[in-house]
Amino acid sequence: MRSALALVLVVVLAALMMAGVSQLPPPGEADQAVHRHVAANYLADGVEEGGTGNRVTAVLLDYRALDTYGEVVVIFAALIAVLLVRSAGGPRTQPPPRRVPVSPVVDQVIRLMTPFIALFALFMIIEGHVLPGGGFQGGVVLGALMILLSLALGPDRLRGALHTGALFWLRAVAPLAFTVSALAGLGLVGWWFALPEPGWMREFALVLLELAIGFGGAAALTGFFLSLEEDIHR
Amino acid sequence: MSPNDVFDLLILTLLIGCALAIARLKDLAAAVVLFSIYSFSLCLLWVHRGAPDVAMTEAAVGAGITAVLFFYALTRTGRREK
Numbered sequence: 001m002r003s004a005l006a007l008v009l010v011v012v013l014a015a016l017m018m019a020g021v022s023q024l025p026p027p028g029e030a031d032q033a034v035h036r037h038v039a040a041n042y043l044a045d046g047v048e049e050g051g052t053g054n055r056v057t058a059v060l061l062d063y064r065a066l067d068t069y070g071e072v073v074v075i076f077a078a079l080i081a082v083l084l085v086r087s088a089g090g091p092r093t094q095p096p097p098r099r100v101p102v103s104p105v106v107d108q109v110i111r112l113m114t115p116f117i118a119l120f121a122l123f124m125i126i127e128g129h130v131l132p133g134g135g136f137q138g139g140v141v142l143g144a145l146m147i148l149l150s151l152a153l154g155p156d157r158l159r160g161a162l163h164t165g166a167l168f169w170l171r172a173v174a175p176l177a178f179t180v181s182a183l184a185g186l187g188l189v190g191w192w193f194a195l196p197e198p199g200w201m202r203e204f205a206l207v208l209l210e211l212a213i214g215f216g217g218a219a220a221l222t223g224f225f226l227s228l229e230e231d232i233h234r
Numbered sequence: 235m236s237p238n239d240v241f242d243l244l245i246l247t248l249l250i251g252c253a254l255a256i257a258r259l260k261d262l263a264a265a266v267v268l269f270s271i272y273s274f275s276l277c278l279l280w281v282h283r284g285a286p287d288v289a290m291t292e293a294a295v296g297a298g299i300t301a302v303l304f305f306y307a308l309t310r311t312g313r314r315e316k
Contacts, residue, residue: 027283056287102309124290132286132287132289133286133287133290134287136291137287137290137291137293137294138294140294140299141294141298141299144294144298144299144302147299147303147306148302151302151305151306221299225303
């Protein structure tokens, strides 16, 4: 009975989605509404106004900076929620679950790959305003690297290696950087999130924002992971 | 049908196959690997459709950190679904 009900629900949902998808315009058609509104301006003036040749960056960090601000605040809010829930739990009575040791092959491969993954993540963050990718992607790769290292070395050594005071502030650096960017734009240029005037200043501001998103995101992910991991052990 | 469409269809078939296999597998480690393959296929589709930024996000989040977190969870529980 329940599976029949589930089947009916799935079929109805699939039919609705198919009906919706079939109404979408064919990709790349130039006279559709999405291409006639602001897209032409972004394509024409994006390089000039955005401070970089990459128009995706211009949209993310300049034209739609408020949306990106919302995204980094959401990640920060999620981190705060995890920390709050964790601290509210109180000490656990049951013993921690058995830890399966990592195989030596996995351990060695993680150690071998670490410098390359770190370099790639840094490259994505720093060159993110010019190339595809950027602070968010680089930050996620950096956060994944931290979790891998925690697998190989053990979370306690990772916690010791990362200066916890620095990690504490780094977790809030992305929302803080966007707040500063919004206020600086309003004060110096005249509207929220405006980038400063000469071209090299714009590029510098973009690099700073990407660095903040990247390291802030990586610190937030590492913070999530370490606090959940600690919770398992309590 | 153009070669572009054939490529898209191949990727979509792979995606559906992966999704069905993930749902049926009892070996959770294999399911995580298949989930990574699913994400990388989707990543190829994004690149092919001209969205390299989305593709890099998919690779970093879907195939990267999610797989790492799942594997970490597996070291805490068991490899087989009960």
